[in-house]
Amino acid sequence: MTNPNTGIARIPRARKRSGLRKAPSLIAGAVIIGLLICWALVMFLAPTFPMNETVGDPLLLPSGQHPLGTDHVGRDLLVRMGIATGLSLLISAGTAVLAGVVGTILGLIAGYAGGWIDSVIMRIVDTVLSIPAILVALIVGVAFGTGPLPLIFALGVVFAPSFARVTRGPVLVLKERDFVRAAEMNGVGPVRIALSHLLPNAFTPLAINFATVASTVVLVEAALSYLGQGVPAPNPSAGRMISESTRFMQIDPLLVILPTLLIVVLAIAWNLLADGAQEYLAPRVDVGLPGSRGGPTILRKSKTPSPAGTADQTDSTETETAHQPKDVVSTGSERTRR
Structure with a gap:
């Protein structure tokens, strides 16, 4: 999200599902096979x-x-x-x-x-x-x-x-x-x-x-x-x-x-x-890429408010990607790392 007062943009980290939660069909198939095996064993043994x-x-x-x-x-x-x-x-x-x-x-x-x-x-x-x-x-x-x-x-x-x-x-x-x-x-x-x-x-x-x-x-x-x-x-x-x-x-x-x-x-x-x-x-080749599922959202900054007593500055629209630093201070067309 972007703070309108400071112009600082933070890129959210890619969210990746961990464990078996990312493969529900694997859980469903294993549960069905397990239940069928239990049924068969009971009918074989007792x-x-x-x-x-x-x-x-x-x-x-x-x-x-x-x-x-x-x-x-x-x-x-x-x-x-x-x-x-x-x-x-x-x-x-x-x-x-x-x-x-x-x-x-x-x-x-x-x-x-x-x-x-x-x-x-x-x-x-x-x-x-x-x-x-x-x-x-x-x-x-x-x-x-x-x-x-x-x-x-x-x-x-x-x-x-x-x-x-x-x-x-x-x-x-x-x-x-x-x-x-x-x-x-x-x-x-x-x-x-x-x-x-x-x-x-x-x-x-x-x-x-x-x-x-x-x-x-x-x-x-x-x-x-x-x-x-x-x-x-x-x-x-x-x-x-x-x-x-x-x-x-x-x-x-x-x-x-x-x-x-x-x-x-x-x-x-x-x-x-x-x-x-x-x-x-299977590896997810698109995880972490901007715009992909689970990847960082592309953020855009709108007009930055001008300090009191000064003229309005020119609108500045910049696209932040995953390769840029997380914290960026923008004033006009200049950018400095904090």
């Missing part, structure tokens, strides 16, 4: 009913004994939905971890080594990316059988190239920086340089890609289970539950609506984590 046994009449509406009702066989939907949530989280997170480890290693090698090694790795990456994920999972299912572990392995191989591309880009830039050159001149080995200097600087895009891949895996796993090639029966899966309940949709729509909502909530939760990680980890 289920109210056996998940694969008939515990009541078929197609019962929600009640106190069965909060979500029963399916077409008479199995409790609350238990089966909780088990399906846990399996979906296990497959999505496990796939993202496996793909992240394999893809990050390939990206580090390709980006740091360069030359023909980079060309060979990236051509393999392009080839894998051209194959649909569902097709690879179907082939692996035929060769090794269905189940969570074969599915994690198949989808991990499919999504590893995305991590390789995400890692390779920053490494190509960072390996030309002075701190990497200095480490090489001091005799630091390439493995230590990759793990200590290059990988930490590529952590942000990797974290964002992790949550994005997990969200995609939720949808792919549901599609495979719907086709009968995901989680094997009679274990519950959201996709399989939709497939088995489609013919009863007109009698009891909840049989299809509930697993569909579960898939949507899981995908949204992972996407919220991805958006929140980007907000929390």
Whole structure:
């Protein structure tokens, strides 16, 4: 603000949100994932009913004994939905971890080594990316059988190239920086340089890609289970539950609506984590710049009052920026620092 008597302009400091408050979507996604994990653990460790046994009449509406009702066989939907949530989280997170480890290693090698090694790795990456994920999972299912572990392995191989591309880009830039050159001149080995200097600087895009891949895996796993090639029966899966309940949709729509909502909530939760990680980890390049969000406000001074007994002075309008001193005394066209 500007004092009209002294003409002193003070530039407010840029306000930056601290902590997790600047990433509300990260908090929302973590809370949703945490609640779903708690639900799944309770259904795994202390289920109210056996998940694969008939515990009541078929197609019962929600009640106190069965909060979500029963399916077409008479199995409790609350238990089966909780088990399906846990399996979906296990497959999505496990796939993202496996793909992240394999893809990050390939990206580090390709980006740091360069030359023909980079060309060979990236051509393999392009080839894998051209194959649909569902097709690879179907082939692996035929060769090794269905189940969570074969599915994690198949989808991990499919999504590893995305991590390789995400890692390779920053490494190509960072390996030309002075701190990497200095480490090489001091005799630091390439493995230590990759793990200590290059990988930490590529952590942000990797974290964002992790949550994005997990969200995609939720949808792919549901599609495979719907086709009968995901989680094997009679274990519950959201996709399989939709497939088995489609013919009863007109009698009891909840049989299809509930697993569909579960898939949507899981995908949204992972996407919220991805958006929140980007907000929390990505640097704000505009913070502190005049006129930017959180940056200093551009102040202008109007006509300065004249001392008593003297003539009015000429109007003076000056723009103060972040690079000028905070306190400026202005008299006419002259400025002196206090």
